[in-house]
Amino acid sequence: MAVYDAQVLRGTTAESFERALRRRYFTDPQRHGKWLLIPTAGSAKGAAGFPRLLLHFGMTGNLRWCEHDAELHKHDRVVFDFAAGELRYRDMRKLTGIHLARDEDEVDDVLAELGPDAQRIGEDEFADRLSRTSRRIKPALMDQSLLAGLGNICVDEILWRFRIPPTRETRDLAADDVFRLHREMRSMLRAAVRAGHVPDDPSWLTGHRDEPDRRCPRCSTALRHAKVGGRSTLWCPTCQPG
Structure with missing residues (x-):
């Protein structure tokens, strides 16, 4: 993986972010409101699903799947590398960015002020x-x-x-x-x-x-x-x- 613009990272540095996710893979994502939560897994012992990525796309952000040799877009801020290609976090305005949560308490801190999800509320x-x-x-x-x-x-x-x-x-x-x-x-x-x-x-x-x-x-x-x-x-x- 590669961090091309550390300004989109929240509460961590580019070096710590890359180190925390090295040799890990993404598991089933979840969503709450405008946040996408991506658990990770790997061989190292630790809490299940952590560290966890919390992504907010604001008005201009998205994830793009690209071939390895696809030209880097000027707004590609973080690139996650996989065997079959690359998942790129692309965001022009960088309003909210990516949080790295190492446990459930850190997830709760980020989402603490949110109400129930609009798609799931009864x-x-x-x-x-x-x-x-x-x-x-x-x-x-x-x-x-x-x-x-x-x-x-x-x-x-x-x-x-x-x-x-x-x-x-x-x-x-x-x-x-x-x-x-x-x-x-x-x-x-x-x-x-x-x-x-x-x-x-x-x-x-x-x-x-x-x-x-x-x-x-x-x-x-x-x-x-x-x-x-x-x-x-x-x-x-x-x-x-x-």
């Missing part, structure tokens, strides 16, 4: 957590301590599908509304996971974000754009009346 817990907050629905859903894993584009898509404006107050949602919102969220996330990103299909709100004349794919109304909770927000004033 209806009742979702309803309970929303009932504890009184604010507009978009910033509530984007609060990672309330619910981990939803980003700006995800939340706009969910609210458009659910037909409520991003400015609706959580206290104004009836119990049935909350359960339907949960179903829309789970449905959207399943589709996004299958695609590997929030699809920019023409039938999705996301597919029209960057158009000069942004119109709702459902009713053709001109889409409204403004800051909600400090984040750039897109919605349809006809489908999502406030």
